[in-house]
Amino acid sequence: MARPEARLKELKSSDLxxxxxxxxxxxxxxxxxxxxxxxxxxxxxxFEKLPAGTRVVYPPPPLDPLPDxxxxxxxxxxHPLNADPLFAQLNPNMRVTIAIDDISLPLPQMRxxxxxxRMLNSILQTLADYGVDDVHLVVATSLHRRMTxxxxxxxxxxxxxxxxxxxxxxxxxxxxxxxxxxxxxTDHGEEVWLSRRAAESDLVIYLNINLVPMDGxxxxxxxxxxxxQSLRHHHNPATLxxxxxxxxxxxxxxxxxxxRMGKLINQQLNVFxxxxxxxxxxxxxxxxxxxxxxxxxxxxxxMRLKGFRWTLGSVSNDLRRQMLHQYAAPYGLTGxxxxxxxxxxxxxxxxxFQQYAVxxxxxxxxxxVGVPYICPYNVxxxxxxxxxxxxxxxxxxxxxxxxxxxxxGGTMIICHPLRDEFHPEHHPSYxxxxxxxxxxxxxxxxxxxxxxxxxxxxxxxxxMYRYGHAYHGVHPFYMWYWGEPARQHCGRxxxxxxxxxxVAARLGWEAADTLDEAIAMATADHGRSASITYLHLPPLVxxxxx
Amino acid sequence: MxxxxxxxxxxxxxxxxxxxxxxxxxxLVGLNLIHTALYIxxxxxxxxxxxxxxxxxxxRIPSLYFAERRDRYLLNVVLFEMFKGVSRDRLEELGDxxxxxVLMENLYPQAxxxxxxxxxxxxxxxxxxxxxxxxxxPLSRRLGIGDYAANxxxxxxxxxxxxxxxxxxxxxxxxxWCADYAAARQLDLxxxxxxxxxxxxxxxxxxxxxxxxxxxxxxxxxxARSRQWPIIHFNQKGPRxxxxxxxxxxxxxxxxxxxxGAA
Numbered sequence: 010m011a012r013p014e015a016r017l018k019e020l021k022s023s024d025l026x027x028x029x030x031x032x033x034x035x036x037x038x039x040x041x042x043x044x045x046x047x048x049x050x051x052x053x054x055x056f057e058k059l060p061a062g063t064r065v066v067y068p069p070p071p072l073d074p075l076p077d078x079x080x081x082x083x084x085x086x087x088h089p090l091n092a093d094p095l096f097a098q099l100n101p102n103m104r105v106t107i108a109i110d111d112i113s114l115p116l117p118q119m120r121x122x123x124x125x126x127r128m129l130n131s132i133l134q135t136l137a138d139y140g141v142d143d144v145h146l147v148v149a150t151s152l153h154r155r156m157t158x159x160x161x162x163x164x165x166x167x168x169x170x171x172x173x174x175x176x177x178x179x180x181x182x183x184x185x186x187x188x189x190x191x192x193x194x195t196d197h198g199e200e201v202w203l204s205r206r207a208a209e210s211d212l213v214i215y216l217n218i219n220l221v222p223m224d225g226x227x228x229x230x231x232x233x234x235x236x237x238q239s240l241r242h243h244h245n246p247a248t249l250x251x252x253x254x255x256x257x258x259x260x261x262x263x264x265x266x267x268x269r270m271g272k273l274i275n276q277q278l279n280v281f282x283x284x285x286x287x288x289x290x291x292x293x294x295x296x297x298x299x300x301x302x303x304x305x306x307x308x309x310x311x312m313r314l315k316g317f318r319w320t321l322g323s324v325s326n327d328l329r330r331q332m333l334h335q336y337a338a339p340y341g342l343t344g345x346x347x348x349x350x351x352x353x354x355x356x357x358x359x360x361x362f363q364q365y366a367v368x369x370x371x372x373x374x375x376x377x378v379g380v381p382y383i384c385p386y387n388v389x390x391x392x393x394x395x396x397x398x399x400x401x402x403x404x405x406x407x408x409x410x411x412x413x414x415x416x417x418g419g420t421m422i423i424c425h426p427l428r429d430e431f432h433p434e435h436h437p438s439y440x441x442x443x444x445x446x447x448x449x450x451x452x453x454x455x456x457x458x459x460x461x462x463x464x465x466x467x468x469x470x471x472x473m474y475r476y477g478h479a480y481h482g483v484h485p486f487y488m489w490y491w492g493e494p495a496r497q498h499c500g501r502x503x504x505x506x507x508x509x510x511x512v513a514a515r516l517g518w519e520a521a522d523t524l525d526e527a528i529a530m531a532t533a534d535h536g537r538s539a540s541i542t543y544l545h546l547p548p549l550v551x552x553x554x555x
Numbered sequence: 556m557x558x559x560x561x562x563x564x565x566x567x568x569x570x571x572x573x574x575x576x577x578x579x580x581x582x583l584v585g586l587n588l589i590h591t592a593l594y595i596x597x598x599x600x601x602x603x604x605x606x607x608x609x610x611x612x613x614x615r616i617p618s619l620y621f622a623e624r625r626d627r628y629l630l631n632v633v634l635f636e637m638f639k640g641v642s643r644d645r646l647e648e649l650g651d652x653x654x655x656x657v658l659m660e661n662l663y664p665q666a667x668x669x670x671x672x673x674x675x676x677x678x679x680x681x682x683x684x685x686x687x688x689x690x691x692x693p694l695s696r697r698l699g700i701g702d703y704a705a706n707x708x709x710x711x712x713x714x715x716x717x718x719x720x721x722x723x724x725x726x727x728x729x730x731x732w733c734a735d736y737a738a739a740r741q742l743d744l745x746x747x748x749x750x751x752x753x754x755x756x757x758x759x760x761x762x763x764x765x766x767x768x769x770x771x772x773x774x775x776x777x778x779a780r781s782r783q784w785p786i787i788h789f790n791q792k793g794p795r796x797x798x799x800x801x802x803x804x805x806x807x808x809x810x811x812x813x814x815x816g817a818a
Binding site: 431433434437440441444463466467468469470471472473476477 | 665668669672673675676748765767779780783785786787788
């Protein structure tokens with residue numbers, strides 16, 4: 010197998026120069042004199058001394074953004090890949106559906122103007138120029154919660170909102186039987202269902218933001234505009250267990266299934282994909298120290314860190330949550346491509362890996378990760394224990410290509426306070442899932458067989474999904490399945506800084522008061538010479554593990 | 556099981572896996588007992604009779620208010636006293652008419668979907684309401700609900716005495732009735748669902764495994780949040796037949812009848 014670094018060299022050397030220089034010191038081995046490390050800890054941060062010998066994997070610095078995003082978008086629409094330019098596909102009598110990624114991307118939310126607003130403005134202008142009137146804008150929520158009017162307004166911008174809301178700009182409703190249609194079956198027998206509006210359109214334009222490599226491609230339409238009937242074919246324990254990893258689409262059964270569905274969709278529909286990639290500029294200005302190597306902290310950085318932690322610790326829980334969720338990241342656009350789905354996605358993937366990939370030598374016995382206050386499913390909401398599980402064992406464990414960062418049977422230490430706290434409007438089915446289902450078993454297959462159908466068809470949860478702002482009844486199951494590869498791989502999971510040990514026990518984890526205690530518990534198993542890796546967040550990093 | 560009314564069609568249905576219990580006023584429809592009483596009183600006999608019942612009602616508004624503040628049970632007792640002297644057949648006829656013209660028009664569309672979805676999930680719908688049986692019976696018939704529990708007026712020689720036959724469907728009594736109902740059918744209450752809107756229904760909801768607060772009042776909303784119960788909101792989309800509109804329609808109908816007679 011080619012060395013992981015070799016993949017990076019597939020890109021143009023001029024593009025790589027900046028990254029390779031920057032990546033020499035991205036894997037840092039700590040010694041006794043090393044500075045404490047900043048670790049995401051829910052709605053707070055830990056600043057902890059890690060044992061000497063611990064390997065810290067830092068994310069690469071942000072790629073340089075494109076100087077003029079609007080021009081770049083217009084260029085992409087005029088010079089699409091493996092497809093005719095957008096204007097050449099238009100005629101006044103056609104029906105066009107524009108599907109848009111929802112609020113789960115990017116994280117944290119980006120500063121205005123959102124990339125989707127920029128893309129929409131360009132596309133809507135083109136459609137207007139060519140006299141296309143029958144245009145609907147659908148937020149591709151799939152089984153996610155409906156976005157609120159304010160969230161949609163912020164995302165699509167003033168022009169699109171004024172022109173289209175609410176009749177022609179709306180959230181996809183996966184439970185409206187009249188609005189979904191089955192368009193066929195793949196050769197693996199997977200039913201492919203889709204929004205009727207999209208299926209009956211002459212042109213479907215999908216606007217995507219690639220935050221991580223698992224986004225985009227066929228997954229956009231085949232998942233974003235699909236109901237439970239489609240999703241159950243790949244969002245299940247068996248498929249997710251066979252994905253190594255979610256961030257490596259070539260080795261992910263989840264992506265293979267979505268690709269089969271997407272290909273079937275593209276055979277029947279005219280899909281024009283627009284994909285974008287953003288850099289890792291999550292925290293800028295006064296918070297840029299969060300992305301720094303702590304050994305290089307200046308006095309000013311330390312002062313800001315103290316001030317930041319003091320502020321977070323001084324305000325009420327609600328206010329702290331609001332403050333954190335209202336923060337908007339100064340992401341920079343690093344690439345935009347339009348045209349045929351697969352060709353576009355290949356380009357976007359290359360750019361995303363160029364941003365995130367860091368070569369790492371070998372696995373370790375213990376992997377430490379900090380779960381932050383936000384994940385794709387709790388934007389403007391609460392990070393409940395099921396989502397902590399999904400973020401830690403689903404997303405952060407899967408931040409690798411080739412091999413996981415932790416050895417088989419190794420220990421994962423997840424830093425989070427783990428409170429029995431749920432958002433009643435956004436996550437109602439999570440509450441029952443956590444208190445009723447997980448109290449019986451943590452086995453994903455058993456949960457799927459015994460409860461998934463009941464939750465997926467629970468009329469109360471369906472009502473809350475359709476008319477309120479709740480995630481679909483089946484969603485907590487998907488979050489649990491998401492952690493399945495890590496559950497199969499790791500021997501032990503310890504929640505460090507856990508405030509409610511019974512919550513950790515419900516998830517099948519052990520609890521430790523402090524990170525030191527968690528490390529001591531883990532080294533008791535693996536010996537004092539156990540190797541430890543800490544995956545530093547924010548922003549994000551994907552380890553190419555040899 | 557004194558308040559249980561099995562429907563004739565019940566035998567045709569397969570055995571249910573559980574039951575979904577629904578409160579009526581404020582839950583399935585956006586109306587309450589006061590609307591029912593006003594509709595009935597404004598349609599009783601000659602205008603003198605109507606006037607007398609409506610004046611009686613107006614005189615009792617303060618006591619109704621304080622009864623509602625104190626206890627739902629008391630409200631039922633005070634309200635149903637006013638039906639004294641009304642004949643059974645007239646009440647049944649007006650109940651059917653009220654159901655057809657007002658209740659069905661004001662039924663939340665999502666409520667009907669909820670009943671059907673729960674039925675599809677194997678949960679037999681059951682109405683548990685403080686409304687009188689002459690309202691609950693025709694409504695249940697129209698919604699295909701087999702069983703219901705409702706308040707019943709006592710009658711002597713075909714006329715209402717103004718007293719309610721126990722058990723009076725309010726507060727704890729609803730919960731007790733559900734427990735008896737489930738025991739008689741060997742249903743696990745832990746698997747049953749309950750939908751209600753008022754904090755007076757707290758014992759009823761707490762007795763069921765899957766309580767849901769529908770359009771909850773402030774106190775039920777606070778309790779539902781603290782107990783992490785789902786809170787849902789039904790609303791009326793499209794033209795609504797409010798009591799005011801129904802009364803206006805009634806007034807117009809009287810005017811036209813009078814004009815017809817004069818001509």
